[in-house]
Amino acid sequence: EAQVTQNPRYLITVTGKKLTVTCSQNMKNEYMSWYRQDPGLGLRQIYYSMNVEVTDKGDVPEGYKVSRKEKRNFPLILESPSPNQTSLYFCASSLTSTRNTIYFGEGSWLTVV
Amino acid sequence: AQKITQTQPGMFVQEKEAVTLDCTYDTSDPSYGLFWYKQPSSGEMIFLIYQGSYDQQNATEGRYSLNFQKARKSANLVISASQLGDSAMYFCAMREQGSARQLTFGSGTQLTVLP
Numbered sequence: 488e489a490q491v492t493q494n495p496r497y498l499i500t501v502t503g504k505k506l507t508v509t510c511s512q513n514m515k516n517e518y519m520s521w522y523r524q525d526p527g528l529g530l531r532q533i534y535y536s537m538n539v540e541v542t543d544k545g546d547v548p549e550g551y552k553v554s555r556k557e558k559r560n561f562p563l564i565l566e567s568p569s570p571n572q573t574s575l576y577f578c579a580s581s582l583t584s585t586r587n588t589i590y591f592g593e594g595s596w597l598t599v600v
Numbered sequence: 601a602q603k604i605t606q607t608q609p610g611m612f613v614q615e616k617e618a619v620t621l622d623c624t625y626d627t628s629d630p631s632y633g634l635f636w637y638k639q640p641s642s643g644e645m646i647f648l649i650y651q652g653s654y655d656q657q658n659a660t661e662g663r664y665s666l667n668f669q670k671a672r673k674s675a676n677l678v679i680s681a682s683q684l685g686d687s688a689m690y691f692c693a694m695r696e697q698g699s700a701r702q703l704t705f706g707s708g709t710q711l712t713v714l715p
Contacts, residue, residue, distance in 0.1 A: 522705075527707055529606075529691055529706050529708050530691065530693075530705040532703070535702060545701060579703075584695075584699075587633055591644070593644050594645075
């Protein structure tokens with residue numbers, strides 16, 4: 488079964504403590520991306536990757552880093568989390584950026600206090 | 601400028617009635633796709649329906665249909681015979697062929713189905 492797996496699903500952390508949200512896909516999709524969801528704003532893209540070693544900024548990249556060292560994994564790194572990064576995060580994957588079948592992870596609820 | 605606009609933050613509908621959720625979009629790309637997703641309170645994103653800009657007919661998937669009016673740049677979701685389980689947040693999203701950005705989302709509409 489095609490799947491995108493995110494971990495952790497729920498996390499409460501403190502300001503400034505580095506954290507990584509992992510994302511892994513069990514397909515051979517080239518395209519992976521991260522979104523954050525905030526009330527009244529919908530989902531906004533943070534970063535995306537069109538293939539291994541190819542990443543680019545989305546609409547709200549400030550405060551985040553990503554890497555794509557292998558096709559299946561696309562971790563989201565918060566080097567110094569702040570309370571305004573409290574959000575629901577989604578990882579998504581598709582074969583390419585133009586494919587209509589988009590697989591979403593289950594979401595990671597992150598609270599920064 | 602907003603690429604996807606959902607003007608209804610919240611909607612109520614009686615069980616078994618039909619409801620229309622509005623979505624307007626803005627793009628200069630002649631090739632694009634429009635999506636609707638459902639997000640229940642558990643948080644996962646559930647794909648409902650897709651409409652391509654060159655599709656001649658409105659998309660339908662079971663009780664969901666997409667009322668696509670290209671000249672008006674609108675892609676409203678119609679849910680027929682609402683059920684209590686339809687209570688959720690609904691997002692309209694767009695993919696532009698010429699963009700690497702995958703999806704641009706609207707702000708969502710919270711639908712509540714009343715018994």
